[in-house]
Amino acid sequence: FACIAGGNAPVGVLRSQVEETRTLTDKPFAVNLVTVAPAYQEQLAALPYMPVDYVFFAGSIPKEKEVAIAKNAGKKTICFASTLSIAERMIRFGADAIMLEGSEAGGHIGHVSAMVLIQQLLFKFGDQIPVFVAGGIATGKMMAHALLMGAAGVQIGTRFVMTDECSAHAKFKDAFMHANARDAIATPQFDSRLPVVAVRALKNKGHDTFSKLQLELLKKLGKGKIDMTIGSALDLFGGTLSYERLAAMHFCRRRCGNRLSDGRPVCRAHGQGRSGQESDRRASFGRIRRA
Numbered sequence: 001f002a003c004i005a006g007g008n009a010p011v012g013v014l015r016s017q018v019e020e021t022r023t024l025t026d027k028p029f030a031v032n033l034v035t036v037a038p039a040y041q042e043q044l045a046a047l048p049y050m051p052v053d054y055v056f057f058a059g060s061i062p063k064e065k066e067v068a069i070a071k072n073a074g075k076k077t078i079c080f081a082s083t084l085s086i087a088e089r090m091i092r093f094g095a096d097a098i099m100l101e102g103s104e105a106g107g108h109i110g111h112v113s114a115m116v117l118i119q120q121l122l123f124k125f126g127d128q129i130p131v132f133v134a135g136g137i138a139t140g141k142m143m144a145h146a147l148l149m150g151a152a153g154v155q156i157g158t159r160f161v162m163t164d165e166c167s168a169h170a171k172f173k174d175a176f177m178h179a180n181a182r183d184a185i186a187t188p189q190f191d192s193r194l195p196v197v198a199v200r201a202l203k204n205k206g207h208d209t210f211s212k213l214q215l216e217l218l219k220k221l222g223k224g225k226i227d228m229t230i231g232s233a234l235d236l237f238g239g240t241l242s243y244e245r246l247a248a249m250h251f252c253r254r255r256c257g258n259r260l261s262d263g264r265p266v267c268r269a270h271g272q273g274r275s276g277q278e279s280d281r282r283a284s285f286g287r288i289r290r291a
Contacts, residue, residue: 003030003056008037011046022051030054030078035062047073054078056099059108061086064093071096078132082110084120097130099155104136106158109186109200118149126150175202187211191218 004021006014014031021029031052033043036059047055047070055070057079070077071094079095081087087098100121102114112120114135122131130152137143138159146154160166161176185203187210189196194214201207220226 001028001030001054003032003054004052006031006033006037006039006043008034008039009043010039011042014039014043015046015050018050018052028053030056032056032058034059035066036060044069047075056080061089062093067093067095080134081121082117083112084117084124087121087125091125091129095129097132097152098125099132099134100151101155102133102135103186103198103200105134106184106200109135109198111198118146118151122150126152188214190214193221194218 002021004014004017009017018031029052031050031054033040033055035057037043044066053076055075055077057067057070057077062079067077067079067090076096077094078097078099079090079093080099080101081090082101082103087100090098098121100114100117101110102117103109103111104114114133118133122133125131127150131150132153132155133146133151134155134157137146137154137156143154143156158176161168162173166173179202183202184200185207186198186200187196187207189198190211191214194217196214217226
């Protein structure tokens with residue numbers, strides 16, 4: 001079945017998309033909620049009013065009460081698992097199905113390959129709960145092999161980029177058409193002080209800029225020029241960096257003179273201290289997107 005990307009869409013927009021989709025089909029479909037998006041809680045609260053059958057939790061690990069909210073709204077819940085421990089936790093939280101996602105997938109990924117996860121997760125839980133397989137699947141033969149091994153189904157995303165129905169820019173499709181498998185790489189992490197949520201994508205200038213920015217920040221961190229500013233920003237964004245988060249921090253620091261006062265992040269544009277945590281997060285995401 002198909003899945004609508006919730007992203008950071010305003011809840012009214014997401015509801016209208018779900019409702020429009022329902023008028024076009026009587027078949028089941030899902031909505032994907034990104035747990036680290038600023039609009040996530042509002043989207044989650046609106047689930048009882050959305051005529052959708054399934055809910056994917058993506059981006060990070062949902063809380064047990066958040067899984068319960070979706071289930072109480074009458075939705076079937078599917079949670080991603082990039083490690084054995086995450087799968088065990090999601091099953092304990094009451095997930096209706098597990099999406100085993102290997103490091104071969106596109107976008108934000110874990111560090112364990114689908115081949116390993118199939119043996120760790122599918123073979124262990126496949127007879128207890130529906131387990132879907134994602135990451136690097138692009139052919140019918142591969143789908144068939146996953147099903148023969150006990151998978152309830154597979155998730156395919158990148159493969160559909162080249163379809164006529166995909167509205168991606170022609171140059172985006174052209175880049176895929178001329179790329180080799182080795183051109184898709186994951187963003188690196190150079191130091192544990194700057195944890196990175198890896199993103200696997202075609203190598204481009206953005207990838208190089210992200211890497212250089214990490215090295216720049218690590219150099220400043222080593223010299224004591226930014227000290228706990230990074231740590232506080234990491235805490236603000238949940239303890240990890242991604243393209244969007246690191247870029248938002250960099251943008252804020254350049255434009256707003258971000259600094260510390262008594263161990264708290266201070267930003268003239270986004271407010272002061274931990275009390276402004278949610279507004280800071282929203283402002284940072286909004287600013288970097290407009291930039």
